[in-house]
Amino acid sequence: MPNATEIESNTRPTKRLKTISGLTLPPHPPGTDPTAPQEAHLPPHSRSSPPGPSTPPPPDTTTNQPSPIPTASLPSRIHPPSYHVPLLLTSPPSRTALLQWFTTHYHRRAMPWRKPFVPPTSMSRRDLSRRAYEVWISEVMLQQTRVSPALAERWTRWMERWPSLGDLARASEQEVLAEWAGLGYYQRARRVWLAAREVWERTEREEGVGTEPVLPGSVEELIKLPGVGRYTAGAVAAIVFGVPAPMVDGNVLRVMSRQMGLHGDVNRDAKVGAVIWKAAEELVKVVAADGEEEVNERPGLWGQALMELGSTVCTPKPNCGECPITATCRVYQEGLVLAGKADGSGVGDIEDVCTMCAPLETEDSTRNEGLLSRFFAAPPTGRRKFPEPGPPDPEILDIIIKHARRFPRREPAKTVREEEMVVCAIRSSDGQFLIHRRPDEGLLAGMWELPTQILPESNDSVMRTRKSAASSFVRDLIAAWTGKRPGWKSLKHIGEIAHVVWPFSHLKHTMHVQWLEWNGAASSLSPGPTYRWASVEEIDGETMGSGMKRCWEQVRREETRED
Structure with a gap:
């Protein structure tokens, strides 16, 4: 964590740049200093009426x-x-107008992470750590969706579960992914957790066990953390530490x-x-x-x-x-x-x-x-x-x-790529289902799912074709573990129970949910390293992508009817 001297030295430009990527700045009025204060200090929460x-x-x-x-x-x-x-560079009245407008909207759209600025040198280490952590989590969440009461509720729930950066660092990866469910882009949640662990472990290593971990106060150090980009680093540095960093x-x-x-x-x-x-x-x-x-x-x-x-x-x-x-x-x-x-x-x-x-x-x-x-x-x-x-x-x-x-x-x-797939709900005779953990890289990395196979592009994606594809996929899967392909009596395809369409930013999944029965207890079939049998209650608590959660809800509904 930078000390007070380091924070202050990073906040004031020593010399005004004269160009913006090759664009010549307009001249300042004669006899004026472009870096000198040009207007009265604006209170952080002015309640004056917004200008027209x-x-x-x-x-x-x-x-x-x-x-x-x-x-x-x-x-x-x-x-x-x-x-x-x-x-805006040479218009102090316009800069003031925007800040006055915002301070009014600040109160109209109050969000729990928006708080009055307190100079970092006036805060205790614990309070500074908490404030930087609050802003960081809010900015990562805001990359997923718009400011809304629903997002405020998600942020509040997160803070209640892990009130400090150290609390988050001590959580498990799966707990963090489960809490993030529904916000999308799960890699961001994983990187938040990794960044928290990095700051926490470095603090304990360099400053002693039990020392409150604090996010760095400069853009240069923040951007070195996993998943922290230029925008997020600028937001934390500016809002919390008062550093004149752009937030774009x-x-x-x-x-x-x-x-x-x-x-x-x-x-x-x-x-x-x-x-x-x-x-x-x-x-x-x-x-x-x-x-x-x-x-x-x-x-x-x-x-x-x-x-x-x-x-x-x-x-x-x-x-x-x-x-x-x-x-x-x-x-x-x-x-x-x-x-x-x-x-x-x-x-x-x-x-x-x-x-x-x-x-x-x-x-x-x-x-x-x-x-x-x-x-x-x-x-x-x-x-x-x-x-x-x-x-x-x-x-x-x-x-x-x-x-x-x-x-x-x-x-x-760009045209969104579309993929059709079979999602296989394989139930054992003792009521457990087979689930699979996705690879640690790529789409929905590390999430759990029902065994899934993408169908080849074809114009004949009819139910008969999907049934055949699902049965062959599961038999090949079991053969890869056991070395023996199961017979038709051991594994039975019951039917297609649902279709779930789930869009991502760059593709759309159409998931055809298939119900299959394994004629034996879960213990009679030992799965591979990324597969395991799980009870209904265990799967309810697993971290799944939102689309896969929809598929599982359909399976749960069918399972209730079966009972």
Whole structure:
């Protein structure tokens, strides 16, 4: 665990970077220090009312019209790379507006892991350990699903079972996997357990048995732990330790793409992703420097505010009328130009044209058919007047939202691979079932299941074919253990009892549940190293994937009818 000096030394940038992955930062106003505090310290739980949508810049005194932010040359969107430098970097009022908006939503969507920031040097080792552990588990769970009361209940149940990092480290792997059931991606649960054990064992080895284990306080050390990526490390470091570390999840990628006017694939284009990460890093340093204390809550609040904005307002179909930072949003300004409500004079001389943005005109998406002509057509009555400062009317807002929905760029979804399989419920004469433990690597690693075989791709996956496949699979399985293939009287196929369809992110399983009877006690057939006989009650308590759990529920229902 870093000491107080190490924590503080990691929180303050010694020098402001002048570029973001090759993008030149805009100049700061003369006589200003970009790292100096630029506004009053924001309380962590301000109860002030959230600001409304950002108003346009002050009007030009010569025309009495708003002075628009220069936009890309529309409709072609020709612009230099510097166009993508976040305007938030040089807009303290917008940064304050976002933080004030979040502190209000903080109370509206209170979650048990959201707590007031306490400087790490003011906390006991035990309290610091607990706080870092709470945030870490919440962030891993949030990678699986959205913020919701149901997720809050799962997090609370986890914390009640293992209140500290040491408690989790002393649990068994199977207990952790069982508690994680239903959240998906079980490898993440396994890695959480492995990381907890690593921190606990290292603490006991280096600092003595019984010493409270504490997660590291820097991104560099956190990211060395099993399963801790750049985002999770940044979240723990910023929220708990006050380190100005970026927190960039899918929601933040979308917000930043729109703020920066970056029309690229944020998930698959490494160059686009790197630019957004670097911009987020620069922003959080500026936000931290806005505060009065060396170590403060602003980095953590800022990261959470961006994520909250992306999950509630700047969604795939955004509600731009509720956004507190439209004044710095490139895409919002472009929408005003497209609606004929702002000056589309462009960003000036262009020496190097941006190579990261894909042209809007070349997108082939049925969802957007017909939109381009409406977006880029000249207003039917010629150039319209600029609106008075304030939120745009619904018609204009609709045009802005339609334009914003095109950011970030999305590649067509890949076709999900489909697999059909037979799931074999093999019951012995004394009422036990055969179960199998999956390999330690790959899909559903280490989970228990009923013996399963993937069916070959075929157009004749009829019940007769599945019955034959299930019977042959189980006979081959037993022959591999015993060296003798069982006869038809020893193993009988009773029937097909259910079909369970279960989707994953990259494939879909259609599981045909087969009922087979072994004509003998479980003790008469010794299974292999990854197979064992288990009672109904034992299987109820085993760690299974959610789809397999559904299959087992069908078997339990059938078994009840049999009795």
